[in-house]
Amino acid sequence: MSEMDSVFKALADPTRRLLLDRLREHNGQTLSELCERLEMARQSATQHLDVLVRADLVTVVRRGRERLHYLNPVPIHEIEERWISVFDQPRLQVISAIKSKAEEYAMTSIPSYVYVTYIRASAEQVWHALTDADLTARYWGHANISDWQPGSSWEHRRVDGSDAVDVVGKVLKAEPPERLVITFEDTPDTEPPRDPSVVTFLVEPHQDIVRLTVTHENLPNVEMRNGISDGWPAVLANLKSLLETGDVLPQAPWEMSTTNT
Structure with missing residues (x-):
């Protein structure tokens, strides 16, 4: 399965999209915090998060004994560039600039x-x-x-x-x-x-x-x-x-x- 296929598979499930929404609202949550907000069993949440991690949509950072989950926006930018912006050249240039900035921020963001x-x-x-x-x-x-x-x-x-x-x-x-x-x-x-x-x-x-x-x-x-x-x-x-x-x-x-x- 290609990297793009993994992203589409991860985004196809509404629960996984909801997990991404929750991380967008409050990045860097533990598994317990995500389960509280979704009223979901830990085992189910873990399985969904594993799919998101394999698709590179979520990054896990260890802080002591905690595992903090962070949203990675780059794969979604790549989907937009390939499947949407190709039909509109001016927007392609804008989104490419956004993607570059996002990647630059990912390299220089301040850890918790x-x-x-x-x-x-x-x-x-x-x-x-x-x-x-x-x-x-x-x-x-x-x-x-x-x-x-x-x-x-x-x-x-x-x-x-x-x-x-x-x-x-x-x-x-x-x-x-x-x-x-x-x-x-x-x-x-x-x-x-x-x-x-x-x-x-x-x-x-x-x-x-x-x-x-x-x-x-x-x-x-x-x-x-x-x-x-x-x-x-x-x-x-x-x-x-x-x-x-x-x-x-x-x-x-x-x-x-x-x-x-």
């Missing part, structure tokens, strides 16, 4: 950031630490303020007396004490506007500890990824110290990124 830490605490304690303004002020230096209901806004407000807000966003999903998904806009006034990045907190309890996984997706540039690569470990180390010892680290850990070690 994933950080995993283990904390001696209950899932409820970790959830409280993530959503309580007073606690976030202690380990983050900012109060995270919201009612934490899906659709609500949230603010990352300084506690230095200025009340300045450095980050804003929306609560996309709140499933206490296990999953919190928020948008993260550190430059909301950027022109032209850009899609916000998305942060997911996944809290998985096991006996006396929890595994906290923080995934930061849809990053706009390398500079932001470099910044959060320093920031998230520092913030989460302070959170871990607070929950396990009752106090934050003796020095602000994010200050180490500006000092020689």
